Amino acid sequence: MILVFGKTGQVASELQALVPDARFLSREEADLSNPLACGDLIREIKPEVVINAAAYTAVDKAEDDEELAHAINGAAPGAMAKACAELGIPFVHISTDYVFDGGGDQPFSPSHATNPLGAYGRTKLAGETLIAEAGPVYAILRTSWVFSCFGNNFVKTMLRLSETRDTLNIVSDQIGGPTSAHSIAVAAMTMARQLINAPEKAGIYHFSGRPDVSWADFARAIFVEAGKEMTFNDIPSVEYPTPAARPMNSRLDCATLAEFGLSRPDWRADLKDVLTKLGAKA
Incomplete structure (x- = not known):
């Protein structure tokens, strides 16, 4: 049995569609602010593999709430991993490009500082x-710019803003790979299943959609596919200040995915699927 921490988030929602027979733990069942309890749940349930698709993702709010964010994003996965180690079962964890400073213009490899x-x-x-x-x-899967028809994300924000605006200012100097939650879910499941019989594949991997684009170009693609007219003003990051600094370069080197028979998905195809599900496809 596959145990998934998370139930309503973007990746967890896609995992439910992909593997409905897995067990999904909601916030009420698994309080990630209580890391030891999360580890105890794994020991009690004794699954074949654990996927952690839950996280504290409020990037700006974390600046003033780092203690809680650390409990959920740091201590809880650590406790889960400890329980998995004791039971001898694989652990797949979703991480982020935000572990890097976003310097330069080259893709970050899994081994990059x-x-x-x-x-x-x-x-x-x-x-x-x-x-x-x-x-x-374990497999730590670092990804970026997640979008889906679930939760809050850039695609849904763009569509919402288009209901009341005909011009949008969008940051054009941050570059990365938009990644669908569906593709992340498929990758996580692929890794989880292979790690059961191939533990030598354990490690850190990068997974992001291709091609790399700016937020502004991603926004343009959204409206082209949705068949909506929109005027864009490309702006630098300094004109859109946020409490938390964003990486300017979120490019990820995903070459080692080949060990699992995986490759970078084309986000443009996934975007069409998401817009269709949202009823927003042209």
Whole structure:
């Protein structure tokens, strides 16, 4: 049996559609602010594999709430990993490009030095460190710019704003790979199943959609596919200040995905699917 932490988030929602017979733990069942309890749940349930698709994702709010973010993003995954190590079962964990500082213009490899810019990135990096220290057979899947028809994300925000505006100012100097939650769910399941019989594949992997684009170009693609007219003003990040600094370069080197028979998905195809499900496809 597959045990998934998370039930209503973007990736967890896609996992439910993909593997409906897995057991999904809601916030009421698994309080990630109580890390030890999360580990105890794994020991009690004794699954074949654990996927952690839950996280504190409020990037800006984390700047003022780092203690809670650390409990959920750092200590809880560490406790889960410790329980998985004790039971000898694989653990798959979703992480982020925010563990990097976004410098330069080259894709970050899994082995590249980390240097998070803010609280969110620090707490996610803490989770990665604690997972590795716990010693289970694990796959940490760093991804970026997640979108789907579930939850809050850039695609849904753009569509919502288009209901009341005909001009949008969009940041054009941050570059990354938009990644559908569906593709992440497929990758996580692929890794989880293979790790059961191939523990030597354990490690950190990068997974993001292709091609890399700016937020502004991603926005344009959304409206082209939705068949909606919109005027865009490309702006630099300095004109859109946020409490937490964003990486300017979120490009990820995903070459090692080949070990699992995976490759970077084309986000443009996934975008069409999401817009269709949202009833927003032209």
